[in-house]
Amino acid sequence: MPAFDEPRFLAGLLWALALSGAAAAAALFVRPAPYGRHTRAGFGPRIPARTAWIVMESPAVVVFAAAYAAGTHARSLLPLSFAALWLLHYAHRSFVYPIVTYRPGQRPTPLLVVLLGFSFNVVNAYANARFVSQYVVYDGADLVRPTLYLGVFLFSCGFSINRWADGVLRRLRAEGKGYQIPRGGLFELVSCPNYLGEIVEWVGFALATRSPAAWVFAFFTACNLAPRARAHHRWYRRTFPDYPPGRRALVPYCW
Ligand SMILES: NC(=O)c1ccc[n+]([C@@H]2O[C@H](COP(=O)([O-])OP(=O)(O)OC[C@H]3O[C@@H](n4cnc5c(N)ncnc54)[C@H](OP(=O)(O)O)[C@@H]3O)[C@@H](O)[C@H]2O)c1
Known part of the structure; x- marks a missing residue:
């Protein structure tokens, strides 16, 4: 029996993840994943x-x-x-x-x-x-590679943004008034700073580690969260007539 060729197996796995991320993005731009505010019947x-x-x-x-x-x-x-x-x-x-x-x-x-x-x-x-x-x-050059420090910096920024934004939403929820318009900080620029932070975090991890698996994960995260950010953004606009008009879905000033 041939020995298990793990590098080849991993390469196949990463291709499968990347392709399923792209397919998921295509599907999620049409219908958001059915949890949280996008919960709907018909999913068992x-x-x-x-x-x-x-x-x-x-x-x-x-x-x-x-x-x-x-x-x-x-x-x-x-x-x-x-x-x-x-x-x-x-x-x-x-x-x-x-x-x-x-x-x-x-x-x-x-x-x-x-x-x-x-x-x-x-x-x-x-x-x-x-x-x-x-x-x-x-190798010996690892500690002098600028991408290591840039990656760790981005990871730390993304992590902090994600934690902060999830905290803001949690406190809004705890007020017991249902969904509200989140305000302050990055929420003035985008509807979903928690997702923005998460994507920045994993791009930073990929830059720092130079790992193909980390790059595929960063891509998959964007495929998953960009459509969800757009769905949230549209939902906010439909639900709150006074929703700040300049706020974007995920990327400040752009999208
Ligand atoms: N790496 C990935 O691919 C991935 C995938 C999914 C999630 N995540 C991470 O997991 C975390 C949670 O994700 P999620 O999709 O559940 O986030 P979310 O839709 O923003 O919801 C987060 C929490 O806040 C509540 N909430 C959201 N907006 C609110 C508002 N305007 N007013 C009051 N409460 C509000 C939600 O209540 P409801 O549940 O009732 O809506 C939920 O409890 C995020 O940090 C995200 O980045 C990562």
Whole structure:
């Protein structure tokens, strides 16, 4: 039996992820993913939103940690730093975000969305961990590459923007008045600074790590969140007649 050719397997996986990201974007520009304010009937059974987030996102912690540990660079400083950035984001997204965002009466999430998110996170975490701890070629020039510092800077900015914007929305929700127009900071420029932050974060991660898996993930994130930002933006405009007219969907002053 031929030996398992992991680099070839990973290359196929990344192509499949990139193509499914493009296909998802095409579909999501027509109909947004059916969770949150875009929930609608016809997507089968649903489970509580808090459980849904934890089930969907936790492979990004568990699978990443296991696949990372198997790599030959797992104990080197730079890969360890990249793993720390990844785990910082995903420990929050998988276990803190669903708990702090929880509120009684939260809309349940279709099981189909959960299964798709879960499968994506298994594959994506495996591919990213294997590249960071095994297949990225590290050399003596790593610490003098400007893209390392630019990438970490972008990751930090994106992470902060995402956390801040999710916090603003959470506090609005906690007021118990339903959906409101978010105001202040980047919300004056775009409807979805949380999505903008998330995309910037993963572009930064890709720049810093030089990992093909990270670039595919950044692309997939944009494919997923750009259509959702447009759907949110249109929804805000339909719902609030006084919605600020100069505000864009995702990219300040542009789109
Ligand atoms: N990497 C990826 O591909 C990916 C994919 C999806 C999500 N994410 C990240 O996951 C996080 C959550 O995503 P999401 O799609 O659920 O974000 P979202 O639609 O902006 O909703 C976030 C939370 O805020 C509430 N909310 C939103 N707008 C509100 C408003 N105007 N007034 C009051 N409450 C409001 C929502 O309530 P409702 O649920 O009732 O609408 C929900 O609890 C974001 O940080 C996003 O970047 C990442």
